Amino acid sequence: MSIKVGIIMGSKSDLPVMNDAAEVFKLFGVEFEMTVVSAHRTPERMFKYAQDAASRGLKVIIAGAGGAAHLPGMVASITVLPVIGVPVKSSNSIDGWDSILSILQMPNGIPVATVALNAAKNAGLLAVQILSTADESLAVKMQDYKDELRKKVEETAAELESE
Template sequence: MIKVGIIMGSKSDLPVMQDAANVLKELGVDFELTVVSAHRTPDRMFAYARGAAERGLKVIIAGAGGAAHLPGMVASLTHLPVIGVPIKSSNSIDGWDSVLSILQMPNGIPVATVALNAAKNAGILAAQIISTADDAIVQNLISYKNSLREKVEESAEEMKRDGLFTGF
């Protein structure tokens, strides 16, 4: 059953949003991925957000650049948690417009916001939310986090062997 919806305002956002899909796949979380523009296809956005829970979604990841209204508008239309991914786009003010548009939601319409272009973190956060009711995802997350730790420890040992590391 599909548990996470990944949406973006434009296909040009796919190189960023693909990171969310990749990490969800790695963690064993089913997802759907599509383009839904708050400004160009508002009817599609309304239908997507209002039908998300009925389709079995548990979390929505919404990426948007520029004015970045998609995450907030979707959050206003559903009871599901929404994770916003601000995207530095061609019409962006160095990404800050997107960050602030997603971050500064009014009380009552929360949107969890990750760093600029950090769709991978949005995918991990979505998996963590779903893991509260799915033990298999818990185990996948534990393995994933352990692999991150192991990579750091291997790097530290490598630097030590190469004489580049003189600390702890």
């Protein structure tokens, strides 16, 4: 099986957040790669990563960034692959709002799917859903995952209602 998802982040300080996406891929058996690609400090590396992503077998890119958070949008401007942006509340962040708005407010023509602040787990799940449109076994795993979520809520509701 070839690598399907790329997880990139602006700096190593984003790793504790972005690891949540990696955990999702391990759970679903999806191959991934993870690295640091800074839009501001290594723009040539970012350009090459985005330009070569599809030819290396990637189907989706998850890009996490804090502060000005240009990484997801810049990568999306270079590649034809879907890009999922994860705003990260970083040490230089304005309570995360700068990151959220930088990723969310993309101009028409350069879409970036944006998840909630620090929500790399949801980014991973969205990537799995995208991949499952072309992979029936992955779609079954996603349905099982959602069924398990529903079952947990129903069990909790039943416990509370019986008290």
